[in-house]
Amino acid sequence: TAQATTITPSGGSWLSISQTSGTATPGTPGTLLINVNNAALPSGTYSGAIRVSSASTGESATVSVTLQVTLAGRMLLSQRGLSFTGVAGGNAVPGQNFGVLNVGRGVMNWTAQASTFTGGSWLSIAPASGTSTAGSFTPPLVDVNVNTAGMAAGQYAGQIVVSTADANNSPQIITVALTVLPVGSVPPPIVRPTGLIFIRQAGGSSPSSQTVRIQTAAPSAQTVAANAFPATGTGWLTSESLLPTAFTISSTDPKTVVVQPNINNLPPGEYFGVLTLAFPRDNSSQTVNVLFVVTPAGGAAVANDRAKTCNPSAALTVVSAMSGMAARRRPTRSRKRSAS
Numbered sequence: 001t002a003q004a005t006t007i008t009p010s011g012g013s014w015l016s017i018s019q020t021s022g023t024a025t026p027g028t029p030g031t032l033l034i035n036v037n038n039a040a041l042p043s044g045t046y047s048g049a050i051r052v053s054s055a056s057t058g059e060s061a062t063v064s065v066t067l068q069v070t071l072a073g074r075m076l077l078s079q080r081g082l083s084f085t086g087v088a089g090g091n092a093v094p095g096q097n098f099g100v101l102n103v104g105r106g107v108m109n110w111t112a113q114a115s116t117f118t119g120g121s122w123l124s125i126a127p128a129s130g131t132s133t134a135g136s137f138t139p140p141l142v143d144v145n146v147n148t149a150g151m152a153a154g155q156y157a158g159q160i161v162v163s164t165a166d167a168n169n170s171p172q173i174i175t176v177a178l179t180v181l182p183v184g185s186v187p188p189p190i191v192r193p194t195g196l197i198f199i200r201q202a203g204g205s206s207p208s209s210q211t212v213r214i215q216t217a218a219p220s221a222q223t224v225a226a227n228a229f230p231a232t233g234t235g236w237l238t239s240e241s242l243l244p245t246a247f248t249i250s251s252t253d254p255k256t257v258v259v260q261p262n263i264n265n266l267p268p269g270e271y272f273g274v275l276t277l278a279f280p281r282d283n284s285s286q287t288v289n290v291l292f293v294v295t296p297a298g299g300a301a302v303a304n305d306r307a308k309t310c311n312p313s314a315a316l317t318v319v320s321a322m323s324g325m326a327a328r329r330r331p332t333r334s335r336k337r338s339a340s
Contacts, residue, residue, distance in 0.1 A: 004032055007049040011041050015048040015065060034065065040071035041069045073134070073167035074104035076270060078291045079195045081175045086148040088162055088183045094190055095145040097108060098174060099197045102132035102139075102164060103270060103293060108166040112142055114176075116245060122147050123158040123176055137199045146178050151263035155183040186281040189249065191277060195289045198261055203297045206263045210289050214277060222281045223248050226257050228290070230273040236261050237273035237290055238304075261292055268296045 001023050006015045016035045024030035034050065046067040053060040054293050078099035085095040096261045102108040116122060123146055131139040137331045142161065158180040163171040181187065198207040214224060226245045240243055243258045259275060275288040 001052050002030070002052050006049060007051060009047060010151045011046045011067075011283055014038060014041060014046060014067065015050075017050060028214075029128075032055060036065075036067055038069050041067075043271065044069055048227060051097045058143065071104050071107040073108035073132075073164065073168045075077045075108060075110065075132075075162065075164055075169055075172055076101040076293075077162060077172050077174060078139075078197050079174060081177070082144055082194065083144045083177045083179075085181065085187055087155045087177045087181045087185050087187055088148070088149075088151060090148070090181075090183075090185075090187070092191055093146050093148060095143055096192070096194050097141045097143045098160075098195060099130050099139040099141050099291075099300065100130060100291060101168070101197070101291075103138075104167060105134045106166070107134075110162055110164040110166075110170075112160055112162045114144075114160050116156065119151060119154075119156035119178070120275045122156065122178065124212075125160060132278075138292050139197060139199070144151045144176070146176075146179070148180050151180050153180050155179055156271075186218050188282075189222075189277075189279060189286065190290060191286045193288070196275075196287075196291065198290070198292045200263050200292075200294060201297050202263075202266065202294050205264065206261060207292075209258050209260040212257045212259060213247055213252075213254060214257065216249050217251055219251065221248050221250035221253070222279055224255070225278040225280065226275065226277070228259070228273060228275045230271060232273075233266055233269075233271040233292075235264050236266055236271060236292060237275075242275070252313065259288075259290065261290070263292075263294065266292075268294050287331045314331050 001021065003021050004017055006017055008015050014037050016037070018033035018035070022030040032050070046069065048065040048067070050063045050065060051060055078101065081099070082096050084093050084096070100110055108130050110225040112125055113128065114123045114125045126143050132139055144235055158176040158178070160174040160176060161171050163174065167275040191212060193212065196210050198210070200207045216222065224247055226242050227239050228237050228241050241260050241262065247255045249255050271294065273292065275290055278285045
């Protein structure tokens with residue numbers, strides 16, 4: 001006859017066994033089912049043990065148990081930096097936005113907080129929290145606005161911190177730069193949006209096109225040259241993805257560029273590219289970040305099992321002779337925590 005107990009130095013009572021006592025003989029071993037409950041555990045490595053003691057001989061044996069808990073969510077922001085330009089005493093600066101994607105599994109709940117380093121509280125965001133679901137083709141967007149009222153000409157800096165308890169790569173930070181031009185200055189052309197997000201399943205058709213609008217407050221017309229190239233991956237974003245690639249804008253005649261990436265044979269992953277808009281008259285340019293997320297074929301979002309109790313993950317076999325190694329444990333499959 002043997003008694004069995006569990007030992008968990010950290011993480012609480014995440015380790016349990018099917019029974020605490022039983023009888024075994026050399027010909028008829030006893031079996032204990034080992035259960036792991038990772039519902040309340042943060043990510044990390046947890047060590048535990050199962051101690052089996054013989055009531056007849058007083059001998060005992062200990063089997064070590066290691067649990068690796070990882071978070072299933074992985075956060076991806078569509079942009080890493082935002083730049084705004086306004087004029088002191090001038091009109092309001094058009095807002096921008098960025099997407100919060102979950103390129104892992106399950107559901108990821110996140111919060112966002114804006115702060116400034118100089119110039120007072122000129123930076124704001126909405127919403128300040130949300131939920132991103134893996135496999136979704138419509139990730140949530142966060143609107144970013146700046147208020148230059150009463151600000152003097154100069155350079156100002158801020159940041160947006162996006163945090164989640166459901167991903168290992170949290171937090172993520174977006175830097176924000178604000179330039180306030182002197183009173184009476186003509187601001188540069190306005191390009192919106194400054195970021196595009198495309199999501200498609202591998203092996204499927206290319207995603208629907210999106211548009212970028214370019215307008216100017218300058219008194220005279222100016223030419224624009226558009227080009228595009230991928231920073232990662234090949235062939236999915238080129239100048240052929242744009243229409244048109246050369247045009248003229250004026251204060252009364254804004255233009256729109258159609259962006260159509262080509263999925264080709266891209267494997268699942270995240271691909272980054274850039275649309276550049278060159279303004280030869282003043283030798284300046286602006287960029288639009290392009291993010292293309294290719295999901296696995298048939299890859300629907302994985303259900304979140306964070307709050308579920310793990311099924312038995314190992315079997316412990318005990319025989320009555322306790323001398324030497326009296327307990328053998330079959331290979332354990334560690335259970336992963338799916339938090340998003």
